[in-house]
Amino acid sequence: MEDASISTLVGILIFLIFCSAFFSSSETGMMSLNRYRLRHLVKNKHRGARKASRLLERPDRLIGVILIGNNFVNILASAIATVIAVRLWGDAGIAIATAGLTLIILIFAEVSPKTVAAMFPERIAFPASYVLLPLLKITYPLVWVVNSITNSLLRLFGVKVGEGNNHLLSTEELRTLVHEAGALLPQTNQSMLLGVLELNDVTVSDIMIPRNEVEGIDLDHDLEQLLYQLSHTSHTRLPVYHGDINKAVGTLHMRNLAQLIQQGQVTKTSILQVVREAYFVPESTPLHTQLLNFQNESRRIGLVVDEYGDILGIVTLEDILEEIVGELSAQNKASNQEIHLQEDGSFFIEGTAYIREINKSLGWDLPTDGPKTLNGLITENLESIPDANVCLELNSYRFETLQISDNLIKTARVTRYHSDPHSDEDES
Incomplete structure (x- = not known):
């Protein structure tokens, strides 16, 4: 009869060690989840992810229910192990139970399950959430009492529960994330994403075409010379000025010039009539801001000016896009x-x-x-x-x-x- 009783206690002890392993792995698995992948899975209506996300909304309550369960089964397992050891070895069994159970819990209920959970957090956390969520509802009064006491103590040390849990990434962290994507993200896509992230650090003056390299229309030249230049240019839009680019009057779109040629009305006066008013850009404007400005103003080219209003060069929408996607044409690649x-x-x-x-x-x-x-x-x-x-x-x-x-x-x-x-x- 006594052997049957010991066998029952041993069975209960093994079950409690299994429960301890469950709580230990659940804690590590939940805390090791990738928050951004979790949000993605939640958007895709993954049931396990949705339950895990609900638990992680209040990590203090999640930790509370896990630790309450873990401590309860460990203490109960310790008591049962002591009873078994005393029945088998008398008073000496207390020391044997303490040493033996400590080693067993350390290996089978702590280190091993936590290691597995850290390596495969989703495989552990998602199934565990089906158990932890109902358990939290059952033990909520006890969890609330424990959390109230611990949160009060933390506030004494200036720690407010709930702060610092937004998991936002800085620009530098995003860069690291893109770099570490490896084979998951094609090299071309990596370069484009990094180009977008760098728009905030690069200004218009970093990419502008300097004034000594700008091709423009000088209205002080003869009409024949202007027509020759316009017929041989490779650009769609050109700045128009009198004598010097600092006396810019606007930009000419070659499409408008083609209409004048069709009508046989190409004169300096008619060219001025189809010239669009000049658009000026401060040299210190960040590229991401200028990209939005081009969009809002429906512009594709701007004259870059310094703090004194002197024109330093030009910047185009194509220049900014090339910072993201690279050279847009083979001609540009060859000329650069x-x-x-x-x-x-x-x-x-x-x-x-x-x-x-x-x-x-x-x-x-x-x-x-x-x-x-x-x-x-x-x-x-x-x-x-x-x-x-x-x-x-x-x-x-x-x-x-x-x-x-x-x-x-x-x-x-x-x-x-x-x-x-x-x-x-x-x-x-």
Whole structure:
């Protein structure tokens, strides 16, 4: 009869250890769930996800019901194990039960189930939510009392339950998330998403076409010269000005010019009549803001101005879109080859090349918080415009000017050192 009683107690003990493992794995599984994947599954009406989401709305109550259940079964298991051990070994059984049950609970009810739950949180948390939700309703009065006491204690230490649970991601965290997507996200899509995230950090002045490279219509030229220029241009929209781009009067859409040609009414006066009023853009405008401004104003081209109102260049909607999706045409790709790899590993780079584009193309980290172009970076560090070719070292980069004209460094050879070139000298 006593053997049957011990067998029953052993069966109850095994069941309690199983219950302890359930509560331990449920806690780890619930807390390890990816909140963004959980929201996605909830939107897709996944039943387990919806129940788990309801429980996670109040994590204090969820933890309360799990810990109440876990402590209850562990204490009850300890008592039953002690009874079994005393019946088998007398007073010495107390020590045996304590040591043995501690090891069993640690391995089978804590470490193993929590490890599995951390590796496969959805497989554990979603089925567990079917048990935890009804259990929370049954034990709600006790959970409420326990949470009221603990929340009061936490408030004494300045901790307010419910704060800091919004799980919002910063821009940098989103970048990391996109980078770590790996094979789950095609490389092209990764580049586009990163391009969108960078719109807030890049300004119009970083991507504008500088005024010395702008192709425009100077109304002070002869009509024949204007018609020749218009017939050979590759652009859809051109700025129109008198003598100097700072005297801009607007932009001309080639579609409107085609209508004038069809009507045989191409004169300077008729061109002015179809010119749209100039649209000016401050140089410090972030790209995401300018993208919205282009949309709101129904514009595709703007004249970039500095704080004094002088025109620095132009920016187009295409320029901003290329920051997101890359070059939009093969012609642009061909015309933007400003970086040329040499046999010795150095690069011939045109002075007008943007530093951001150099960094993006070569994976370099040239400083971007100052001048925008390679010419500007070199002249700023030299503190003058060189009369003859010179060499300059900046961090782990060596710059050698190759062609200088019109107060501008046309071409430079740039070499990147993989280690500090002076490190050996310092050590010796």
